[in-house]
Amino acid sequence: MSALLEAKDIYVSYGAIKALQGFSLSLNESEIVSVIGANGAGKSTFMNAVMGMVTRDGGEVFLDGKKLPGKSYQIVQSGLSLVPEGRKVFTPLTVIENLEIGAFSRAAQGNISKDMKWVFSLFPRLEERKNQYAGTLSGGEQQMLAIARALMARPRVLLLDEPSLGLAPIVIRGIFAELKRINEEGVSILLVEQNAKQALLLSTRAYVLQTGRLLKEGNSKDLLADPEIKAAYLGTGEKKVK
Numbered sequence: 001m002s003a004l005l006e007a008k009d010i011y012v013s014y015g016a017i018k019a020l021q022g023f024s025l026s027l028n029e030s031e032i033v034s035v036i037g038a039n040g041a042g043k044s045t046f047m048n049a050v051m052g053m054v055t056r057d058g059g060e061v062f063l064d065g066k067k068l069p070g071k072s073y074q075i076v077q078s079g080l081s082l083v084p085e086g087r088k089v090f091t092p093l094t095v096i097e098n099l100e101i102g103a104f105s106r107a108a109q110g111n112i113s114k115d116m117k118w119v120f121s122l123f124p125r126l127e128e129r130k131n132q133y134a135g136t137l138s139g140g141e142q143q144m145l146a147i148a149r150a151l152m153a154r155p156r157v158l159l160l161d162e163p164s165l166g167l168a169p170i171v172i173r174g175i176f177a178e179l180k181r182i183n184e185e186g187v188s189i190l191l192v193e194q195n196a197k198q199a200l201l202l203s204t205r206a207y208v209l210q211t212g213r214l215l216k217e218g219n220s221k222d223l224l225a226d227p228e229i230k231a232a233y234l235g236t237g238e239k240k241v242k
């Protein structure tokens with residue numbers, strides 16, 4: 001059986017900077033997989049390469065064994081949806097308007113109100129604030145909105161780029177608990193994180209990315225106990241709160 005999502009031998013460079021040098025990963029149906037790595041390791045580049053937002057110098061991405069189309073909106077239509085680093089909610093628009101934009105490029109335009117009910121059931125705080133401008137939400141609420149907006153595309157694979165960034169530990173735990181619930185509702189998850197501990201606690205398998213290359217891969221449990229990973233990625237505990 002082939003993987004749901006498979007990225008093979010991805011190369012990306014920015015001029016002389018080789019950001020990814022042959023990175024591969026796979027995600028099976030219903031799985032949560034994480035990619036951990038330090039700042040600058042190439043995590044965002046990888047997500048953007050999968051989503052067709054940066055040009056690949058080499059490599060291919062397959063969904064259900066079929067090559068992904070080239071353009072980002074087509075990639076969203078085929079079942080992938082990204083929660084970008086830094087959330088990038090549309091701050092002058094309301095919560096509802098942000099969610100409507102999330103549904104914009106999906107193939108099935110029907111049932112948008114049903115899906116809005118679904119994301120509000122996952123994030124009741126968003127429903128309470130549905131007519132509020134996104135720019136007036138707290139960081140944690142903006143992260144919820146970014147996730148909810150991505151879910152409005154009804155993805156098979158939800159890709160998240162550093163959802164913990166800049167959030168307090170208690171807020172991070174709430175967001176990660178919600179990701180688990182989203183996964184239990186049938187959405188496969190690919191997560192990239194500098195917050196290795198939270199990512200490894202949530203995922204079943206993980207890949208360690210170091211300067212554009214695979215350092216290690218394995219079961220998240222094993223990586224949590226791995227001395228090399230502990231020393232390099234788990235030593236400092238929770239990240240600083242801005």
Ligand SMILES: Nc1ncnc2c1ncn2[C@@H]1O[C@H](COP(=O)(O)OP(=O)(O)O)[C@@H](O)[C@H]1O
Nearest residue numbers: 014017019037038039040041042043044045046
């Ligand atoms: N638009 C860009 N132009 C030039 N270099 C970039 C650009 N985006 C990222 N890089 C470089 O590529 C490398 C990987 O960056 P990135 O994918 O953002 O890492 P991460 O998300 O793991 O922090 C870094 O060396 C970074 O400085």
Ligand SMILES: [Mg+2]
Nearest residue numbers: 043044085162
């Ligand atoms: Mg990044």
